[in-house]
Amino acid sequence: MPQVAKTHSKDSNVLILDERSYDREALLETLVSIPKMTPEQRKIYDEILEAVNKERGGMFFVSGFGGTGKTFLWKLLSAGVRSRGDIALNVASSGIAYLLLQGGEETIYLSADSIDPTDTKAVNDEALDSDFLNNIKSVGSDFLERLHEVAVIPLPERLARATIQGRSRFHGETTPNEARSDVLRATQPDRSRGDDPGATQP
Numbered sequence: 014m015p016q017v018a019k020t021h022s023k024d025s026n027v028l029i030l031d032e033r034s035y036d037r038e039a040l041l042e043t044l045v046s047i048p049k050m051t052p053e054q055r056k057i058y059d060e061i062l063e064a065v066n067k068e069r070g071g072m073f074f075v076s077g078f079g080g081t082g083k084t085f086l087w088k089l090l091s092a093g094v095r096s097r098g099d100i101a102l103n104v105a106s107s108g109i110a111y112l113l114l115q116g117g118e119e120t121i122y123l124s125a126d127s128i129d130p131t132d133t134k135a136v137n138d139e140a141l142d143s144d145f146l147n148n149i150k151s152v153g154s155d156f157l158e159r160l161h162e163v164a165v166i167p168l169p170e171r172l173a174r175a176t177i178q179g180r181s182r183f184h185g186e187t188t189p190n191e192a193r194s195d196v197l198r199a200t201q202p203d204r205s206r207g208d209d210p211g212a213t214q215p
């Protein structure tokens with residue numbers, strides 16, 4: 014039976030293999046939209062990627078009115094992280110939201126749909142082993158209609174796990190003091206500049 018080539022000695026976890034199998038060419042095409050970002054989107058993008066690159070860790074909350082470009086920004090951030098072969102995990106609090114983000118469909122079972130910890134869709138602890146957690150660079154989640162949350166790894170394992178499971182905000186397991194918190198505000202995009210960065214994605 015054909016075997017999937019391992020890219021790393023620790024890549025025996027199917028979630029890691031799965032998250033590293035994005036089409037790099039398509040991701041690079043998505044990144045063509047970087048120059049279209051508004052100055053505020055660019056500031057947020059640079060700040061979050063810098064936290065990823067320097068492995069500082071952190072928790073960012075991007076807030077803005079509906080349609081101001083939070084998802085646009087997150088698609089570019091996910092592509093930025095994934096195009097380097099790193100893992101960006103998208104989780105969503107609603108069925109609609111997960112459909113908007115590439116990879117969201119695959120991660121619905123890791124999503125904040127597991128608001129109820131007894132939910133059968135709640136993430137299984139074996140899959141979320143420390144190999145997987147240690148390989149994630151960022152976790153993005155919508156959690157109110159107008160707010161997106163980005164956790165940048167490394168976070169303390171308990172906080173990372175709680176964020177992925179969507180419990181950090183729903184069950185009060187974590188407080189903003191446990192991670193660096195930033196509130197960054199997105200503004201109205203200039204629609205004349207182009208389309209959705211994810212539009213070229215399959």
Ligand SMILES: Nc1ncnc2c1ncn2[C@@H]1O[C@H](COP(=O)(O)OP(=O)(O)OP(=O)(O)O)[C@@H](O)[C@H]1O
Pocket residue numbers: 049050051054077078079080081082083084085086158159160202203204206207208209210
């Ligand atoms: N800098 C930009 N350049 C061009 N188009 C943009 C830019 N920012 C956002 N858009 C476009 O504006 C539209 C709305 O953006 P988006 O869906 O990201 O908003 P949102 O803040 O996530 O909205 P909601 O809170 O309702 O989910 C999308 O079509 C998106 O592609």
